Amino acid sequence: MISKQEVEYVAHLARLEIDDAQKDKFTSQLNDILLYIDKLNELDTKGVEPMSHAIAVTNAFRDDKVVESIGTESSLANAPDARGEFFRVPKVIE
Amino acid sequence: MELNQLTIHELQGKIKSGKTSAVQIAESVFKRIDAVEKQVHAYIRLMKEEALAAAKKADDDIKKGNIKQLTGIPIALKDIVCTKGITTTCGSHILHNFVPPYNATVVEKLSAAGAVFVGKANMDEFAMGSSTETSYFGVTRNPWDLERIPGGSSGGSAAAVAADECIASIGSDTGGSIRQPAALCGIVGLKPTYGRVSRFGLVAFASSLDQIGPFTKDVEDCAIMMNVLAGYDSRESTSVQAEVPDYRQFVGRDIKGWKIGIPKEYFIEGIDPEVSSAIKKAISVIEKSGGQCIDISLPHTQYCLAVYYIIAPAEASSNLARYDGVKYGFRTAEARDLLDMYKKTRTQGFGAEVKRRIMIGTYALSAGYYDAYYKKASQVRALIKRDFEEALKKCDIILTPTTPTPAFKIGEKTDNPLQMYLSDIFTISTNLAGIPGISVPCGFTASGLPIGMQFLAGHFEEGKLIQIASAYEKNAKIEKRRPQL
Numbered sequence: 001m002i003s004k005q006e007v008e009y010v011a012h013l014a015r016l017e018i019d020d021a022q023k024d025k026f027t028s029q030l031n032d033i034l035l036y037i038d039k040l041n042e043l044d045t046k047g048v049e050p051m052s053h054a055i056a057v058t059n060a061f062r063d064d065k066v067v068e069s070i071g072t073e074s075s076l077a078n079a080p081d082a083r084g085e086f087f088r089v090p091k092v093i094e
Numbered sequence: 095m096e097l098n099q100l101t102i103h104e105l106q107g108k109i110k111s112g113k114t115s116a117v118q119i120a121e122s123v124f125k126r127i128d129a130v131e132k133q134v135h136a137y138i139r140l141m142k143e144e145a146l147a148a149a150k151k152a153d154d155d156i157k158k159g160n161i162k163q164l165t166g167i168p169i170a171l172k173d174i175v176c177t178k179g180i181t182t183t184c185g186s187h188i189l190h191n192f193v194p195p196y197n198a199t200v201v202e203k204l205s206a207a208g209a210v211f212v213g214k215a216n217m218d219e220f221a222m223g224s225s226t227e228t229s230y231f232g233v234t235r236n237p238w239d240l241e242r243i244p245g246g247s248s249g250g251s252a253a254a255v256a257a258d259e260c261i262a263s264i265g266s267d268t269g270g271s272i273r274q275p276a277a278l279c280g281i282v283g284l285k286p287t288y289g290r291v292s293r294f295g296l297v298a299f300a301s302s303l304d305q306i307g308p309f310t311k312d313v314e315d316c317a318i319m320m321n322v323l324a325g326y327d328s329r330e331s332t333s334v335q336a337e338v339p340d341y342r343q344f345v346g347r348d349i350k351g352w353k354i355g356i357p358k359e360y361f362i363e364g365i366d367p368e369v370s371s372a373i374k375k376a377i378s379v380i381e382k383s384g385g386q387c388i389d390i391s392l393p394h395t396q397y398c399l400a401v402y403y404i405i406a407p408a409e410a411s412s413n414l415a416r417y418d419g420v421k422y423g424f425r426t427a428e429a430r431d432l433l434d435m436y437k438k439t440r441t442q443g444f445g446a447e448v449k450r451r452i453m454i455g456t457y458a459l460s461a462g463y464y465d466a467y468y469k470k471a472s473q474v475r476a477l478i479k480r481d482f483e484e485a486l487k488k489c490d491i492i493l494t495p496t497t498p499t500p501a502f503k504i505g506e507k508t509d510n511p512l513q514m515y516l517s518d519i520f521t522i523s524t525n526l527a528g529i530p531g532i533s534v535p536c537g538f539t540a541s542g543l544p545i546g547m548q549f550l551a552g553h554f555e556e557g558k559l560i561q562i563a564s565a566y567e568k569n570a571k572i573e574k575r576r577p578q579l
Contacts, residue, residue, distance in 0.1 A: 002457065006457075007453070010453055010456050010457045010460065011453065013456050013460060014411060014440075014452045014453060014456040015415075015418070015433075015436045015437050015440050016437060016440050016441050016444075016449055016452065016453070017437050017438065017441040018441075018449075026449075026450065026453065029450060029511055030450070030453060030454060030457070032511070032512050033403060033454060033511065033512060034454075034457075036399075036400060036403070036512060037400045037403060037404055037467070038400075039396075039397060039400045040397060040400050040401065040404075040470050040471065040474055041470075043394075043397065043474055043477070045470060045473035045474060045477070048473040048474075048476050048477060049473075049476060050469050050472030050473045050475075050476065051472050051473075051475045051476035051479060052302060052472060053288070053302055053332065053528070054288040054289075054302065054303075054479065054525075054526070054527060054528020054529075054553075055287070055288055055289050055332075055334060055528050055553060057289075057331075057332055059331075060328075060331035060332075060333075062328060070195045070196060074195040075195070075421075077193070077195065078191075078192055078193060078195075078421065078422030078423070079420070079421055079422065080419055080420075080422075080423075080424070080425035081425070087420050087421055089420055089432050089435065090429050090430070090431050090432050090434070090435050091431055091432070092431065092432045
């Protein structure tokens with residue numbers, strides 16, 4: 001079972017804010033889902049290699065050659081706040 | 095028949111014989127959109143000006159005799175594939191103003207094949223949903239019954255094809271998001287093998303599961319679309335360098351001597367009796383077509399949904415960490431400092447279902463829980479994949495219902511996430527195993543709602559799916575109906 005405090009902590013890890021009205025609903029919905037997921041513990045998976053991709057995936061390398069890229073101007077074009085060649089964010093350190 | 099009601103191959107015939115032009119086809123599609131889009135709401139954004147310009151260019155090409163695979167064919171794009179210079183929202187407030195500086199590979203390929211883009215289709219926010227109700231831009235309605243959902247997450251793409259608001263469309267499928275809406279809207283939808291179609295420019299949801307695929311009005315059109323979409327892409331690291339056949343060659347071939355596996359785990363309690371009887375009828379058509387149906391077992395089926403609801407949210411929580419209000423998209427107007435800006439941006443930018451999945455995923459990956467959840471799920475996933483490998487040694491194709499029920503009512507499952515997740519119960523295993531699957535229409539309920547059947551095959555065997563789907567389509571002679579709008 002996940003507690004309301006854990007929901008708060010996970011929300012912080014996920015960089016989300018959940019207001020008090022939502023917290024109860026979220027906690028109970030998450031618990032329903034986690035309870036359902038617990039079904040997996042019926043299975044003995046000792047020695048089973050975990051699968052990360054559906055097909056054999058190997059590193060995809062290419063030659064170390066400069067190719068066309070989208071450039072600074074279009075990279076910054078969608079920024080909520082940009083100045084010069086930089087993304088601007090609120091102050092980090094006092 | 096109006097031009098917008100025809101298939102790709104029918105329109106190609108008319109284009110080649112000079113009976114119609116690309117501009118006439120595009121105009122016919124936009125006339126239909128003007129008439130029904132208010133009711134259906136399949137699109138987030140229409141691209142009428144761009145489409146008419148592209149159609150004019152297609153007509154110039156046609157005059158020069160330069161006719162390609164999709165010249166002049168109006169196609170809708172799920173709003174999850176990046177279109178250069180055209181807003182790509184992924185159904186979310188957090189991307190409501192995002193204008194991609196590049197095209198997805200599939201967009202480039204369709205464009206190079208002569209396609210005319212009609213617009214960006216509605217979808218569940220970040221493709222998380224089974225009903226297209228979680229879109230920031232409003233719900234899409236099922237053209238067969240406007241009180242009902244079209245399925246999801248690619249509900250807009252499916253509804254647009256079913257309502258003849260385009261000729262074919264592009265969707266993406268992480269746990270059934272192409273096949274489930276195809277079934278509920280009465281059209282053909284294919285999820286290709288993991289690695290078959292490039293995902294460069296697809297907004298990522300769960301990277302080990304996502305695939306792009308087509309929605310079409312019939313199986314031959316599906317083959318035509320796959321000929322354009324499939325193939326290796328050096329810009330996508332999971333793209334596979336495997337030979338791509340001409341999928342059209344599989345259309346019209348018979349299936350004599352094929353073994354069709356019917357997994358007993360897919361015929362469970364709770365499956366709608368009308369769905370069950372439609373599938374039984376379909377099985378007899380397959381047998382009359384020369385297929386031999388045998389019982390098979392996929393013993394870990396009952397664990398698929400639990401595995402999926404660990405793996406997909408875990409990967410989503412990681413993929414969606416990039417939406418921080420710094421580089422693109424929405425940013426909150428009221429932040430004290432950087433951390434506060436992140437939190438407020440994400441809290442105001444994401445909808446409830448996306449937050450729920452980010453939370454599950456973050457929890458499952460957090461310190462102390464990784465082994466219990468993600469690792470355990472990845473191990474069970476290996477067992478599920480092994481089930482399919484064993485089953486496909488005994489048969490050529492696996493046949494199942496696509497969904498346990500026909501389209502449900504708008505609002506019916508929005509308060510109960512788990513009930514909503516259960517509507518994907520027959521489609522999720524395919525993504526976990528990475529194999530391809532196709533949904534084809536197999537009849538209607540008494541109240542006139544479409545029912546879909548799913549065929550599954552081994553990795554890179556899309557050709558076999560097209561072959562059996564086409565044989566079924568030809569021999570079942572499902573009555574041709576159109577939604578009354």
